[in-house]
Amino acid sequence: MELLHNITEAMEKGDQAEVGRLLDNVLLEVEPDLLYELAEGLMNYGFAEEAARVYEHLIFLFPEENQLRIDKAQVLMEIGREDEALLILSEVPKTDEDYPIALLALADYYQMIGLHEAAEQRIDEAMSLLPDEPLLIFAKAELLLNSGRYLEAARLYEELKKGNAELTGVNLSERLAEVYSAGAAYEEAIPYYEEAISSNHSPELLFGLGIAAFQVGRYKTAISTLEELLSMDPDYFSAYLLLSQAHAMLEQNEKAYTVITDGIQRDSFEKEYYLVAGKLTLKLGDTQSAEDHLRQAIALDPEYMEALYTLMSLLHQYERDEEVIELFEQLKHEGSDWPALLPFVAESYSRNEQFERAYEIYTLAYTEHKEDPSFLEKYVYFLLEEGKREEAIEILKQLQNLAPDMRWIELMDSLE
Known part of the structure; x- marks a missing residue:
């Protein structure tokens, strides 16, 4: 029908004025079943006000159809007319077969x-009205x-999965994997990830499986899964960090470093990559490279x-x-005020014979x-060296x- 074709074209172009102009004629000339489809199309293209008009017209034609009222109420909620929507839903009789749907819309x-x-x-x-729906x-x-009630949710998804692989477009294996992971039940999540991946080999599911395997200490599984993910999508940046950490957990530090430097080549603005690279090169004994990586991380975020x-x-x-002091100052x-850094700084001032400043920092x-x-041990000895005996005793x-240690008792006795 030409009218429907024209309004569909206007919807696709986002021409609100043209959609509004055509809608009056469409409502008068198009059959009701096609109007219902049109309302759904209008919603999909973002023409909620126009969809509400279509539902209003259909309600006029079929005043006994409460499903139309529920549909209109849902549209009104989308456009911020909640009071009207709630009033419409409250008018659906409890005896009506569509009453549970109205309750669901309210929920x-x-x-x-x-x-x-x-x-x-x-x-x-x-x-309570439809217990098996x-x-x-x-x-x-x-x-x-x-x-956040993950275990209760999982029980219901498990019940649904007995008779449905999918519901409302949601794969229940994927949802169960998500639920168990969200509740930190990673061991329970793994078989559902594997089941979901068998039918949907997506990067997101592979990453989810990689996280779950890592969390339960199955590092080899995590490594193979994440390597497969990166072969599919080399720009899945989060996978580099997790894969590097999985290698590190197996003390495969050189492999871990190779992975994280691959990540840096893909995304040179990810500060966490440089931090991990710095820690790995420290493990590998390359302090200069470690320092370089750490300074690169700090250059990206001076408050990292x-x-x-x-x-x-x-x-x-x-x-x-001197470099410790310079960095701190x-x-x-x-x-910036970082209390965690102060012990390093206090000791550096002391070793640099700036004792008053060291005391202040301590x-x-x-x-x-x-x-x-x-x-406290370092603080005690500093106080003693500075002749602050009473303070040292309190510490x-x-x-x-x-x-508790005999050293402290003996030192206390000698001071008292």
Whole structure:
């Protein structure tokens, strides 16, 4: 029919004025069953107001069809006319066969605005009327998943999977893999990932399987899965990091380093790649490359705490105290305040014979590190060297409580 063809063309072009102009004639001349399809098409192309007009016309023609009212209410929710939508849904009689669908539409609305308990009540009421309806069970499972109630959701998806491989376009094996992974039940997720992959060999599923296998210590499985993923999609950047970590867990550090440098070649702006590369080269004994990688990470993000900590730890280990101090003062000048770095800095100032500044930094560090025995030990000896005997005794008492040792008792006795 020419009218339908014309309005479809206008929809595809996004010509709202033309769609509006044609719609009046379409409503008068096109058969109702085709109008219903047109309403769905209008929604798909983003013409929600026009779809609402079509449903209004159909309701006028078939006032007894509550499904049309429910459809209109769902459209009204899409365009922010919730009050009208809720009124329409509330008018569907409880005795009507479409009442459970109205409850489901209400549940969708309450879930959308974050009222999960109200949504669950509506779904439960619908399920009390149609206890074996798969769509209602699926809606309840989806609600539980979105509410973080993963084990309850999994039980319902398992029930559905006994009779359905797929529901509303959702593969239930994929959904179960997702649910179990979200609940950190990675061992349970793995067979569902494998089952889903057998019918849908997608990068996303392969990555999900790689994560699950990694989390349960099946590093060889993770490696083979992620290598397959990267052969399919070399630009799946998250896989490089996980694959490198899987090799590292097997102490295959050179392979791990090769993988992460491949990742860097693909994405030279991913700071985490440089951090991992830096840590791996430290393991491999190449401190210069480690420092280079860490500085590259920091260049990408000057407040990248983990890279800053690792670099400062490296500089501190090799007693490059002036560089430790310089890095710290630069961070402080830029307004950054990292308590985790203070023990390194305090010791570097002390070794550099800037004792007043060292004392100041030790005092600051104490606030954050007073539960750390290794820090307290260094602090005690610094205080003793500076002649601050009373302060040293107080720290010694705390050290003895945290990590009892005859050394601290003997040192305390000698001081008292």
